[in-house]
Amino acid sequence: MTPTPEGGAPDGADGVTGDGTVMRCGELTVIGRIRSASNATFLCEAHEDDALIHCVYKPVAGEAPLWDFPDGTLAGREYGAFLVSAALGWNIVPDTVIRDGPAGPGMVQRWVDQPGDTAEADEPATGLDLVDLLPAGRIPPGYLPILQAYDYAGDEVTLVHADDVRLRRMAVFDVLINNADRKGGHILAGVDGRVYGVDHGVSLHAEDKLRTVLWGWAGKPVDDETLEVVGRLGDELRGGELADRLRPHITAREITALRARVVELLDDPVMPTPDRRRPIPWPAF
Template structure:
């Protein structure tokens, strides 16, 4: 069996995502047709409520949870060495070019919500014009919203939902997830208060059963025991009350939203 270049190939830096709050590099895997995103631990900006040096581990742990659910929402993500030392390495996603219609998450004139979209809130844009924050009424995006509840995503911005060329919708940037305290901040509130589909609940049941075994052992190398217990509690809570939660904090949407 040949080695997986995502895990073993030398990485050559070809660019940097300058809008990211932590060092985020775009690399090519030497000798393979593979582009990746690489976030070295040494480039993480300390956060008071997320211990320094753990963001890369949370990215990988979030992927492990997603994979255990059988949901191809988060691109394959590993923890490995790179040009600037250990860090998170994730497969690069080729996305659909901007079309005539709105993006998966977008802004539109206030109240003028296109067909197939849901309004999240109304606000003023930087120029002072009233706008609506909207997202697509798409089952692929809904599954991402359920995943965010499970992993307690504190930073689901609009730009973190990618429309892949392969027809899938991907979520990226999961460095501030899996905290023990409620921290859900997301732009995907359009399904708040609505039931969760049975097929998603079946997958969540599989996750709950897997946590005490090998999955839990892998997660224990990335996050704390208390965070694993909190993950299990959130999953069981959704099974007991299979409804998307309502916003419960003063800051339910990350800022900036994109």
């Protein structure tokens, strides 16, 4: 299923507002390649009139084949995850569009500026990351232990993440979109104080593929406020426009599975627990 470019959609019609219009309609110029990514991923500038923003461009032509996800669908899944995020109102996923670019159709997503990213930053970020590896037995207040492991030197370490409402919402979001690859490096703390999730190309599959580092709330009840938001997402999938917007990017079976995950969470409002089918992605960053 080849993603359909969204160019020409009115501002806000697809959940994108503000700088998203520049990403959708502006001239896209590649300024570098992100070598650490498993698929072809480029840092770009989008220009329109006097506006300029930085963004990430992932062309469909640069997607590596996967055994369990159909070829050429990852960009559309990234956009589908954005649509779900926007429908929830949590804005976990940065503004994302599908459009033509220098290497053909692909996903374009707003770049997230993080503390210490630029030379102009007053000073580098300090303290623990939202997801981090710590020496065993040294878990600070406000962090939840996830996994005991050994580092490259053979020392015992503990994978932890912050006990943070923004991460808790992201954990629920990952359950809903069936995220198969929530690594620590896919969680970005923006300079605007918000926490963003990126790299959702292996999500929205019909089969259970949840793999995440955010297991700190496993087996815990989902709060009523969150369930109310999830219930509204279910309404959007049944009678709103969300299913229509998802349809060019994922299959009817996958939309049905998304609805089923919403219903399952509402009927049994407890966060799932890891098992052999739900491991932690490794490496975790």
